[in-house]
Amino acid sequence: MLPRLIPELGHFALILALGMALIQAVVPLAGAATRRPLWMAYARPMALGQFVFLLIAFFTLMASFLLDDFSVAYVADNANSMLPWYYKATAVWGSHEGSVLLWCLMLGGWSFAVSRFSRRLPRDMLARVLGVMGAVSSGFLLFVLLTSNPFARLLPDVPGEGADLNPLLQDVGLIIHPPMLYMGYVGFSVVFAFAIAALLEGRIDAAWTRWARPWTNVAWAFLTVGIALGSWWAYYELGWGGWWFWDPVENASLLPWLAGTALMHSLAVTEKRGSFKNWTALLAIFTFSLSLLGTFLVRSGVLTSVHAFANDPARGTFILVLLGLTVGVSLLIFALRAPRVAHATAFGWPSRDALLLINNILLVIMTVTVLLGTVYPLILDALNLGKISVGPPYFNTLFVPLTALLCLFMGLGPLARWKRMPGRELWRRLAVAGLGALVLGALAPLIYHGRWDPWVSLGLVLALWLVLSLARDLLDKLRQARSPATGLRRLTPAYWGMLLGHLGLAVTLVGVTVVSNYNVERNVRLAVGEQVEVAGYTFAMRSLGKRRGPNFVADVATIAVSHAGDAPFIMRPEKRVYLARRMPMTDVALSPGLWRDLYVAMGEDLGDGAWALRIQYKPFVRWLWLGALLMAAGGVLAVADRRYRRGKARASRPAGVEEVNA
Structure with a gap:
């Protein structure tokens, strides 16, 4: 009762x-x-x-x-x-x-x-x-x-x-x-x-x-x-x-x-x-x-x-x-x-x-x-x-x-003074950061991907502009102190919070830019014993099985992934059916990393032991959420x-x- x-x-x-x-x-x-x-x-x-x-x-x-x-x-x-x-x-x-x-x-x-x-x-x-x-x-x-x-x-x-x-x-x-x-x-x-x-x-x-x-x-x-x-x-x-x-x-x-x-x-x-x-x-x-x-x-x-x-x-x-x-x-x-x-x-x-x-x-x-x-x-x-x-x-x-305009003015903000400052002084303070961002942002796609991409360069230039302008402002503040240690002690949590927040936005920009332009996706048909190559990684299906969860049953694929002679590792995507609602759901297999994610999702059973799979290579995708965490940490630190x-x-x-x- x-x-x-x-x-x-x-x-x-x-x-x-x-x-x-x-x-x-x-x-x-x-x-x-x-x-x-x-x-x-x-x-x-x-x-x-x-x-x-x-x-x-x-x-x-x-x-x-x-x-x-x-x-x-x-x-x-x-x-x-x-x-x-x-x-x-x-x-x-x-x-x-x-x-x-x-x-x-x-x-x-x-x-x-x-x-x-x-x-x-x-x-x-x-x-x-x-x-x-x-x-x-x-x-x-x-x-x-x-x-x-x-x-x-x-x-x-x-x-x-x-x-x-x-x-x-x-x-x-x-x-x-x-x-x-x-x-x-x-x-x-x-x-x-x-x-x-x-x-x-x-x-x-x-x-x-x-x-x-x-x-x-x-x-x-x-x-x-x-x-x-x-x-x-x-x-x-x-x-x-x-x-x-x-x-x-x-x-x-x-x-x-x-x-x-x-x-x-x-x-x-x-x-x-x-x-x-x-x-x-x-x-x-x-x-x-x-x-x-x-x-x-x-x-x-x-x-x-x-x-x-x-x-x-x-x-x-x-x-x-x-x-x-x-x-x-x-x-x-x-x-x-x-x-x-x-x-x-x-x-x-x-x-x-x-x-x-x-x-x-x-x-x-x-x-x-x-x-x-x-x-x-x-x-x-x-x-x-x-x-x-x-x-x-x-x-x-x-x-x-x-967003590009916003980042441009965000980079100027930390270098400017309150009320008014001579335009020539502001230009002098931002010139090195701006030139460094342009050069590095233009070269980065060539170094990373072997081909220049204007949209990738634009995103990286904006991110580097934010980072280098912050670095210039921090360096100026340390120079004004009697010693670097004294300068660091004089910096307030609010200032460090601002640095973290702007740095977080730059990190997110890098993630958005790279994953949006260099993402590789393939929808494939794969059966046991077959393999496929995506972005230099080999995905080989070793077996198919069943698994019973607390309130679902699932088909499970065991996929061995190898790359450039490294030891293979296993990914296990699932296709679940929840018993109460009889609702099918995809449980993705992820191989996460700071520089790239590998992403495998099971689609439909195509018969004869073959399944439709969505395989993706997602570079720098974790930087999206890392940047958000840095921004949030900056807000709390302030x-x-x-x-x-x-x-x-x-x-x-x-x-x-x-x-x-x-």
Whole structure:
């Protein structure tokens, strides 16, 4: 009897979490507006209580999965008694209802983290920040309880067995990819709340940016890792060997990443120079709005994708209304309050200010380009104006040149000074890096492949330009110190984070360029005793066999791979059939490496002991994800900078604070 009561406990915990979120949204904001300390003091305990009850709800749903409680409709639709326990645990976020509950849990976790680690914030600012986050949380909890309740029951007709988790999601990628992605999505709610709180208070200054920047960096780092994991999962799980297809659901995660990148750089200018204040606040609103738009696209049913979960029009309408209210109200606050915090700071060309502004503009143009290509077909379809498909040709034609321009100005940024510097000095500092990038980038394809390729050279020139400009800036800083050791000690974590982030982009550029142009793919027919050569590697099928897994049966090919006289090694691709859904799946065999991947996927049984195989040679493909990890590490490293802790300590001091009375 007790296991059957667990879902009711989770449902009740969700209701209590909603009650606390509503109190968190209303009382602290009212207290800040009327200057009542007791009302503002409600913010912290309500954030803690909401998070605790969301944890209870989440783990009761997980317990229902682990106990095979098929009286819960969500468990019956997404689990099976044969499913391994670790997939049962992660099936909690394997479909719509559980994924939205995970979103709410992470939003509650971010609210609790702000209440815990922002104790030195001014009391009224913290009340406003947590109040805004409570309002967002209230909207999503209402969405869960009214349209997407994960604890809905099938009583009294309880099925004896569940339908099983989608085989595409029975993978380690499901365990780590969605939580990372959601941590990034939801993390931008913090800087959004900071922006709205600052606009309500009429104050955006250096202290404000020192509060907001660490949260922005951490959210951006999580989103970067989440996108990289999604690309990695698609690469090895879907069997086609690609790492990005401009799928609308992939684009939904890229949009807030691009806007968040612009936001991080804009925050740097606001902190250092006191400019771009309104632009920074608007980017914070824009970034979180794009996170909500991504939620709408994935959860509303307007898209058909392996990533899209919902197909209920009521859910789509609710999220659309929530998106409209959030964006509409925040833009109204911005329109009314932005003139009060505006502050013009002069700068000239060339300067780091101007270069960061150009980078921001390019990032916003890139964001709008992806946004239009993603939503325009949906808008036409919704208005019954026809169906069109916008695919890779559109995105590559527009996105690639914009990326090249962005990299060009990114390389200039570290070498420029704030406010203004002589153009001749900037040219002197960048000449060696630029010339080195051109020469090395032009020669690299000849050395690597024996043939010059203009597109490969362009990508490598841009990557080398980023690396060499960073090296020149680091060298200049060390020369200015009394000794290299002293110079290294003077460099801040924020500076090292910038170096890592830009280096990560360069590494990713190399991976994209090389694998896109030098990938070798062959679709072959292979039987036992036969062999084929691909990119200098010999693939010989030695045997075919069967394997029984916990909830699937598989045909397994044993393939010996040899290269240039080296000892052969074995690759074992599989073709699985999952028993509950009778769904066939390809389990790819990979031979990974820093310089190349070998990729073998089984296709169809062609009869007479022969199978269709897709064999690929993918040079430098791992650099795609290595670069993303370096970028994320750079974002996290910058948070360790001491000035953020000092800024929090000085935040309550009135001196030097630019404030405009309401």
